[in-house]
Structure formats: structure tokens, C-alpha cells
Amino acid sequence: MKIKLTCLLFFVSFTFFAQEEQKEYSFSLEEAIEYAIDSSYNAINARRDIEAAIKRKWETTADGLPQIDANIDYQNNLKRPVQLLPAEITGGPPGTFIPVQFGTKQNLSATATATQLLFDGSYLVALRASKTFLDYTNTTTQKTLLEVRKSVIDAYGNVLLAQELVTILESNQTTLQKNYDETKEIFENGLQEEEAVEQLQITLLQITNQLNNAKRLVGITQEMLNLTLGIPLTHKITLTEDLDNLAEENISLTLMNTEGSIEENLDYKLAQNLIEQREHEYNLERTKALPRLTTFLNYGTTANSEKFTFLNDNQQWFQSSIWGVSLNIPIFSSLKRSAKTAQARIALDQAETQFDQAKEQIRLQIDRAKNDYQFAIENYQTAKQNLRLAERIENKNQIKFTEGLATSFELRQAQTQLYQTQQEFLESMLEVLNKKAALETILNTVPLN
Numbered sequence: 001m002k003i004k005l006t007c008l009l010f011f012v013s014f015t016f017f018a019q020e021e022q023k024e025y026s027f028s029l030e031e032a033i034e035y036a037i038d039s040s041y042n043a044i045n046a047r048r049d050i051e052a053a054i055k056r057k058w059e060t061t062a063d064g065l066p067q068i069d070a071n072i073d074y075q076n077n078l079k080r081p082v083q084l085l086p087a088e089i090t091g092g093p094p095g096t097f098i099p100v101q102f103g104t105k106q107n108l109s110a111t112a113t114a115t116q117l118l119f120d121g122s123y124l125v126a127l128r129a130s131k132t133f134l135d136y137t138n139t140t141t142q143k144t145l146l147e148v149r150k151s152v153i154d155a156y157g158n159v160l161l162a163q164e165l166v167t168i169l170e171s172n173q174t175t176l177q178k179n180y181d182e183t184k185e186i187f188e189n190g191l192q193e194e195e196a197v198e199q200l201q202i203t204l205l206q207i208t209n210q211l212n213n214a215k216r217l218v219g220i221t222q223e224m225l226n227l228t229l230g231i232p233l234t235h236k237i238t239l240t241e242d243l244d245n246l247a248e249e250n251i252s253l254t255l256m257n258t259e260g261s262i263e264e265n266l267d268y269k270l271a272q273n274l275i276e277q278r279e280h281e282y283n284l285e286r287t288k289a290l291p292r293l294t295t296f297l298n299y300g301t302t303a304n305s306e307k308f309t310f311l312n313d314n315q316q317w318f319q320s321s322i323w324g325v326s327l328n329i330p331i332f333s334s335l336k337r338s339a340k341t342a343q344a345r346i347a348l349d350q351a352e353t354q355f356d357q358a359k360e361q362i363r364l365q366i367d368r369a370k371n372d373y374q375f376a377i378e379n380y381q382t383a384k385q386n387l388r389l390a391e392r393i394e395n396k397n398q399i400k401f402t403e404g405l406a407t408s409f410e411l412r413q414a415q416t417q418l419y420q421t422q423q424e425f426l427e428s429m430l431e432v433l434n435k436k437a438a439l440e441t442i443l444n445t446v447p448l449n
Contacts, residue, residue: 025231026238029156029246032229036152037145037448040230046144053137057130064123068114075107104304111300118295118325121287129280136273143266145448148228150437155225157430160243162218168422169211176204176415179398183408196401196408203412207419247429250436251377255445256370262362264444271351271358278351282344288337291329298322362442369439376428376435383421383428390414390421 027035037043084097092098117123180200186192223233231237262268299321309315330337397414400406440446 024236024238026240027156027229028240029153032156032225032239033149033152036148036229040148040152040228042144043148044230046141049137050134050141053134057134060126060130063126064117064120066114066116068112070110070112073107073109073111077103077105077107080105105306106308106310107302107304108310109300109302111298113296113298115294115296118293120292120294121290122284122292125280125284125287129277129284132273132276132280136270136277139266139269139273142444142448143270146266146441146444146446149446149448150434150441151228152225153433153437154430155221155228156239156241157243157246157433158221159218159225159239160241160246161426161430162214162221163239164243164426165214165423166211166218168426169207169214172415172419172422173204173207173211176200176207180204193408199408199412203415210419243426243429247380247432250432251380252436255436255439255443256374258443258445262359262366265362265366265442266444267358268362271355275348275351275355278344278348282341282348285337285341285344288340289330291327293325293327295325296323365442366439369435369442373432373435373439376431380425380428380432383425386421387425390418394418 025035080101080103082099082101085100086092086094087096087098088094090098180197183192183200184197187194187197222237225237226233226235229237299319301317301319303310303315303317305315394414394417397406397411401408401411
């Protein structure tokens with residue numbers, strides 16, 4: 001019976017595991033982006049950074065709220081200390097002493113102390129700094145999500161490119177194989193030179209190698225997409241988009257004409273946030289010269305006994321309570337505070353200079369990204385025209401070669417040109433997607449959940 005139950009549990013576990021291994025996903029590009037923003041590894045950790053920043057802000061806030069601590073102390077005087085008293089107090093001769101022991105063998109005390117910060121300039125600065133740090137974390141998280149989006153577009157496009165490349169290479173291989181077989185048969189009948197067969201064989205071997213490599217690349221690019229989305233590599237993803245349609249959809253002349261305020265750029269916001277942080281650090285050093293005022297309330301109880309009788313009902317306890325105010329006034333630090341304040345001022349000036357530099361760099365990045373996107377569009381349109389021309393040239397050379405009007409070398413040149421143009425066309429489509437994503441990332445024009 002136990003053996004049957006064990007086998008049943010093993011079968012159920014194996015079935016569940018197999019279902020997990022065979023889990024499939026289907027994504028359009030936008031669906032893949034939405035999934036990655038919610039579930040990718042980088043996005044998950046970015047949201048955790050925000051949670052940590054919120055907790056850190058509360059940690060700073062709690063420093064100014066009441067604090068309560070409790071202490072319980074137990075002492076067992078294995079050998080009680082001896083004190084010497086003048087013997088005269090008991091009628092002894094002057095100049096002599098008698099040993100005595102004070103207190104009981106065992107003592108137990110419990111104390112609770114409440115403290116409250118009344119004034120501390122550093123605390124007020126720390127509160128503002130914690131809010132600035134939270135803003136910084138929100139900005140870096142948004143930047144991370146934009147980078148996740150850009151990575152998904154790149155990974156998604158690479159999968160489509162690899163799949164399209166396999167389709168094209170298979171078609172080219174089929175055509176080449178047919179040409180090779182026909183030319184070889186003609187050669188064997190003595191109507192064609194051997195060089196023609198060898199030229200076609202060279203091209204066929206190259207295409208076969210490229211096809212095998214392209215098929216391996218499909219698997220690698222799919223795994224890269226899985227990793228980018230935060231999906232286990234063993235799970236299958238089906239893409240519902242077409243690379244050519246995506247390229248056409250991502251040609252946006254309106255985006256090229258978008259002025260785009262640099263204030264929306266995330267690097268601009270981070271540089272601005274750095275100035276705020278340096279201001280807080282500068283103000284923190286200045287407030288260290290201000291007094292610090294705190295108040296406290298203490299309540300305690302103590303019991304003494306020769307034996308451990310502290311749990312008995314008749315044990316006598318003695319209460320005590322103290323309330324007080326503490327004022328700490330910095331007076332002189334041998335100019336240490338002044339030196340640290342000066343350093344903080346210098347750091348603030350550096351942050352302001354870096355901010356000016358960042359603004360100019362961002363303007364340059366926007367201009368460069370627009371130029372790269374414009375060039376990608378032009379290159380895509382040119383590659384499309386070149387592909388049509390290369391197909392016509394290769395087709396003409398096929399006819400000429402069949403009719404004996406072109407050499408095998410000329411045919412191979414036309415075929416090589418066609419294959420290179422096909423590769424360039426595929427890459428130009430992916431480049432349109434990537435350059436548009438890069439421009440949108442710099443302009444920060446994409447709403448993210």
C-alpha cells in the first residue's frame with residue numbers, strides 16, 4: 001500500500017513539474033513590455049528599492065518620536081565588597097578600622113525610560129533629506145523601467161530578426177540547391193564547366209553554415225528574451241508581431257519634431273536631485289553648531305534579598321522615578337565644524353557645476369538620438385529599395401547563367417550581393433525599433449505603469 005501511495009505521489013509531482021516546464025506565453029511587443037515592467041528581475045528589484053526608501057524615510061522620522069527602553073538587571077554578589085569604617089564609631093581605639101559589608105547578597109531592578117527629542121537642527125535636515133532620497137529612488141526606478149522597456153524591444157526584435165533570417169536562408173538554400181543540382185547534371189552531360197559547379201558549391205556551403213548558425217541564434221535570442229522578461233528559460237514564448245510591420249509602425253516623423261523639454265529627462269532630474277542632497281549635507285553641517293534639547297522620564301523598581309525571593313508575594317519592592325531635560329550646547333571644536341561645513345559648501349558648488357554640464361550633455365544626447373533615429377529610418381528605406389534591386393539583379397543573372405550568357409562567378413557575385421542586402425534589410429528594421437526606443441528613453445515620453 002505504501003509503495004502504491006509513493007508511486008502515485010511521484011506521478012502527480014512529475015506531472016505538475018512537466019506542466020511547469022511546458023508553460024507557454026504569447027506576446028505582442030507591447031504585451032511583452034507590460035509584462036517585463038511588472039515581472040522582470042530589474043523591475044522587481046527597482047520596486048523593492050522604493051519600499052526600502054520609504055522604510056528609510058520612516059526610520060529618520062522615528063528618531064524624533066518618543067523612544068522607550070526597558071532594562072532588567074539581576075545581581076548576585078558571590079562575594080560582597082568590604083568597606084572599612086573607623087573603629088571609633090563602635091567604641092574601638094582611635095586610628096583603627098573595622099571591616100563591614102553593605103547591601104544584600106542578591107538584587108533585582110527593572111527600569112523603563114522614555115525619551116523625547118524637543119529640538120535638533122540635524123533632525124529637521126534629515127527629514128528633508130529622507131524625502132529627497134525617496135524622490136531620487138523614484139527617479140532611478142523610473143529610469144530602470146525605461147531601460148527595461150528598451151531592453152525588451154531589443155530582445156524582441158532580435159528574436160524576430162533571427163526567425164526572419166532563418167526563413168530567408170532556407171529559401172536561399174532551396175534555390176541554391178536546385179541550381180547546384182541542375183548545373184551538376186549539365187556538367188555530367190558535358191555541357192557545363194566544372195568551375196560553375198564548384199562556384200555554386202562554395203555558395204551553397206556558406207549558406208548552409210549561415211543557416212545552421214541562424215537556427216542556433218533563434219534559441220539563444222529566445223532565451224535572452226525570456227531572461228529580459230523574467231521568465232524561466234525552459235518556458236516557451238510565441239511572438240505575435242512581424243518585424244517588417246513593426247518597423248513601419250515605429251516610423252514616427254512627429255517624434256522627430258518633438259522639442260522635448262530637458263526637464264523631463266531623467267538624468268536631468270537626477271542631477272537636480274544631487275544638488276538637493278548636497279544642500280542638505282551643507283545644512284546638516286551648519287546645524288551641528290546648534291544646541292540639542294531632549295527630555296526624559298525614568299521609572300524603576302528595585303528589590304533586595306539574601307536569597308532569590310523576588311517571585312514571592314511578600315517580596316518588598318522600592319520604586320523610583322526621575323524626569324529631566326538635557327541641553328547640549330556645542331561651544332568650541334577647534335574649527336573642525338567650520339572645516340566640514342566648508343567641504344560641504346565645495347561639494348554643493350561642484351554639484352551645481354555638474355548640473356550645468358549635465359544640461360548641455362542632455363541637449364547633445366537628444367540631438368544625437370534624433371539624428372540616429374532619422375538615419376535609421378533613411379537606412380531602412382534605402383535597404384528596402386536595395387533589396388528589390390538586388391533581387392532583380394540576382395534574377396537576371398540566374399536567367400543569363402541558365403542561358404549561358406553569364407559565368408558562374410558573375411552569378412555568385414549577384415547572389416552574394418543579394419544575401420548581404422537581405423541581412424542589411426533585416427538589421428535596418430531592428431535599428432528603427434532600437435533607435436526610436438533610445439530617443440523615447442531620452443525624451444521620457446513613454447508612460448509607464
